[in-house]
Amino acid sequence: MDLSLTPAELEFRDELREWLAANRPGPEPGDTEAAIDHRLAWQRTLFDAGYSGIAWPREHGGRGATQMEQAIFNEEMVRARAPAPANIIGLVMGGPVVITRGSDEQRARFLAPILSGEEIWCQGFSEPNAGSDLAALTTSAVQAEGGWVVNGQKVWTSFAHRARWCMLLAKTGDDQRHRNLTFFILDMKQPGVEVRPLRQATGDSEFNEIFFDNAFVPDENVVGAVGDGWNVGITTLMFERAGLSAASALAIQLKLDDLAALIRDRGLQDDRSLSRRLAALVIATETMRLNGYRGLTRIIEHGVPGPEGSIAKIQWADINQRVGELAMDVLGGAALLADPVWTRWMLRARANSIEGGTSEIQRNILAERVLNLPRMR
Numbered sequence: 089m090d091l092s093l094t095p096a097e098l099e100f101r102d103e104l105r106e107w108l109a110a111n112r113p114g115p116e117p118g119d120t121e122a123a124i125d126h127r128l129a130w131q132r133t134l135f136d137a138g139y140s141g142i143a144w145p146r147e148h149g150g151r152g153a154t155q156m157e158q159a160i161f162n163e164e165m166v167r168a169r170a171p172a173p174a175n176i177i178g179l180v181m182g183g184p185v186v187i188t189r190g191s192d193e194q195r196a197r198f199l200a201p202i203l204s205g206e207e208i209w210c211q212g213f214s215e216p217n218a219g220s221d222l223a224a225l226t227t228s229a230v231q232a233e234g235g236w237v238v239n240g241q242k243v244w245t246s247f248a249h250r251a252r253w254c255m256l257l258a259k260t261g262d263d264q265r266h267r268n269l270t271f272f273i274l275d276m277k278q279p280g281v282e283v284r285p286l287r288q289a290t291g292d293s294e295f296n297e298i299f300f301d302n303a304f305v306p307d308e309n310v311v312g313a314v315g316d317g318w319n320v321g322i323t324t325l326m327f328e329r330a331g332l333s334a335a336s337a338l339a340i341q342l343k344l345d346d347l348a349a350l351i352r353d354r355g356l357q358d359d360r361s362l363s364r365r366l367a368a369l370v371i372a373t374e375t376m377r378l379n380g381y382r383g384l385t386r387i388i389e390h391g392v393p394g395p396e397g398s399i400a401k402i403q404w405a406d407i408n409q410r411v412g413e414l415a416m417d418v419l420g421g422a423a424l425l426a427d428p429v430w431t432r433w434m435l436r437a438r439a440n441s442i443e444g445g446t447s448e449i450q451r452n453i454l455a456e457r458v459l460n461l462p463r464m465r
């Protein structure tokens with residue numbers, strides 16, 4: 089693991105820092121919808137400056153950045169406290185899947201509006217009875233003239249209420265389990281699609297239920313082969329996991345600085361129990377950051393993400409939740425007044441050990457693939 093930057097990487101970082109200093113957006117609004125608009129405007133600014141989808145190949149509208157440049161980019165965004173772009177699912181999963189598994193026509197149709205944020209994407213995988221076990225999903229797609237008719241229900245679909253396209257996994261045959269799934273790009277703006285927002289513990293509605301009642305997907309929007317949706321879907325999850333890196337640890341470090349300031353503001357700097365918990369979090373976060381670099385080194389050397397992604401996912405969820413709990417103890421009774429920053433953090437962090445694959449599932453992955461323990465089933 090070599091953490092020093094080459095002259096070219098240093099030049100890339102300095103140029104980006106200078107650009108960020110001049111273009112950094114103002115603070116994000118508290119309201120969810122206004123925050124999405126704020127992030128959309130930010131994505132457009134990034135796009136206009138050539139910083140949207142920087143790791144995408146140049147021929148597909150990206151910047152062809154190396155893994156190291158991507159890592160530098162992520163860290164500089166965090167350091168500048170810039171928000172994530174609005175179309176994060178399109179940038180991190182939808183686009184890469186279309187690039188690696190899609191047809192030339194799909195690349196020509198879908199990639200540019202993902203980069204600019206003109207068309208938001210959502211991920212329709214989870215269902216009421218299929219989350220960790222995606223192969224159990226029951227939403228069906230039946231062949232009709234020129235395409236497929238979709239019926240069923242998805243749940244927890246982030247940004248579905250703002251999305252134009254849904255990466256949909258649906259059953260296309262009676263064959264057993266993995267072999268009967270197909271990956272579709274479904275148009276959300278059609279009569280057979282109903283989106284119902286779900287209210288979270290934070291009070292926000294980031295995610296939704298989607299109901300499909302004879303919705304239609306034309307043949308040209310099937311990604312990969314019919315029946316190969318499991319493999320295409322796994323590609324998206326790999327990108328999702330690979331995206332969690334040292335930059336997430338840096339974001340937590342900044343949050344820990346804020347938490348230390350809160351402890352001082354409330355005159356609690358001499359409370360040894362609080363200080364010990366804060367110190368343990370600083371150490372855990374540094375471990376996570378270094379593990380992120382180890383994962384990055386592996387991707388650079390071998391081209392594929394290793395188990396570090398699962399370790400980072402567990403660490404990220406665990407640390408975020410402990411940060412929220414410590415903040416609640418620092419605030420004491422004041423936390424009951426729904427402090428807008430820390431109470432929200434504590435509540436939102438509960439979802440971190442569920443979204444993107446639960447901590448239990450990540451532990452299974454580590455048990456089976458790293459420790460070579462027997463498979464669960």
Ligand SMILES: Cc1cc2nc3c(=O)[nH]c(=O)nc-3n(C[C@H](O)[C@H](O)[C@H](O)COP(=O)(O)OP(=O)(O)OC[C@H]3O[C@@H](n4cnc5c(N)ncnc54)[C@H](O)[C@@H]3O)c2cc1C
Pocket residue numbers: 210211212213214215216217218219220221243244245246247295439442443444445446447448449452464
């Ligand atoms: C904020 C948020 C955003 C999300 N956004 C999206 C989205 O945009 N698109 C989308 O498709 N989904 C999304 N999800 C859904 C998410 O992917 C699922 O919630 C997750 O995969 C878990 O599935 P589940 O909720 O069905 O729980 P289940 O799979 O039913 O799990 C219930 C419990 O059992 C445990 N468990 C299950 N199987 C095992 C096992 N084999 N071994 C040990 N323990 C096990 C789990 O860890 C969990 O604790 C989102 C979720 C959240 C919280």
